[in-house]
Amino acid sequence: MKKIKPPSLSETIMTEIVCPNDTNPMGILQGGRLVQWMDIASAVCAQNHSEHICVTASIDSVKFKSPAKVGDIITIKARITRAFNSSMEIFVQAWAKKVRGQQAYLINESYFTFVALDDNAKPVAVPTVKPGSVSEKKQFADADKRKKSRLLSY
Numbered sequence: 001m002k003k004i005k006p007p008s009l010s011e012t013i014m015t016e017i018v019c020p021n022d023t024n025p026m027g028i029l030q031g032g033r034l035v036q037w038m039d040i041a042s043a044v045c046a047q048n049h050s051e052h053i054c055v056t057a058s059i060d061s062v063k064f065k066s067p068a069k070v071g072d073i074i075t076i077k078a079r080i081t082r083a084f085n086s087s088m089e090i091f092v093q094a095w096a097k098k099v100r101g102q103q104a105y106l107i108n109e110s111y112f113t114f115v116a117l118d119d120n121a122k123p124v125a126v127p128t129v130k131p132g133s134v135s136e137k138k139q140f141a142d143a144d145k146r147k148k149s150r151l152l153s154y
């Protein structure tokens with residue numbers, strides 16, 4: 001029998017400071033570095049939910065809404081929306097905040113799909129997600145449509 005877990009159990013929050021090595025010559029955070037951090041946060045989330053090593057199977061369209069600058073504090077939140085058989089959809093959001101000032105602003109959000117692997121690197125079944133809040137239930141319901149359109153375009 002499959003385990004059932006709520007999204008809160010594997011929610012992952014990661015913080016970083018944008019250092020000069022993370023930026024372009026104008027001091028703006030490089031897109032690839034941000035996606036790398038989002039990938040790590042969502043991998044931790046998927047691995048905590050599944051209790052297996054997970055690989056990134058796909059990343060949905062990634063839009064860079066606002067720039068972050070050197071010295072900014074980046075907060076990344078990764079939360080599972082739904083688990084299928086061996087795959088899991090993780091919703092990842094990233095915010096930036098200046099050191100002086102309280103207001104964090106959204107710089108990126110995307111859906112990452114991870115697949116859990118067994119010891120032979122084969123996909124393995126993962127626990128079911130039990131959504132609780134209204135927004136978790138909506139994310140859970142919509143995840144099915146997103147998975148179908150993702151696989152169609154694959």
Ligand SMILES: CC(C)(COP(=O)(O)OP(=O)(O)OC[C@H]1O[C@@H](n2cnc3c(N)ncnc32)[C@H](O)[C@@H]1OP(=O)(O)O)[C@@H](O)C(=O)NCCC(=O)NCCS
Binds near residue numbers: 086113154
């Ligand atoms: C992801 C991977 C394990 C899938 O293996 P596979 O042999 O194609 O497995 P299957 O066809 O049985 O699919 C397994 C699951 O992956 C999902 N999947 C496969 N390709 C996918 C894609 N491009 N996007 C989203 N989900 C995908 C399937 O829908 C299935 O989900 P389900 O079990 O929940 O129904 C394999 O393609 C792989 O190893 N890719 C490389 C991963 C990688 O190197 N990532 C970067 C480093 S972490």
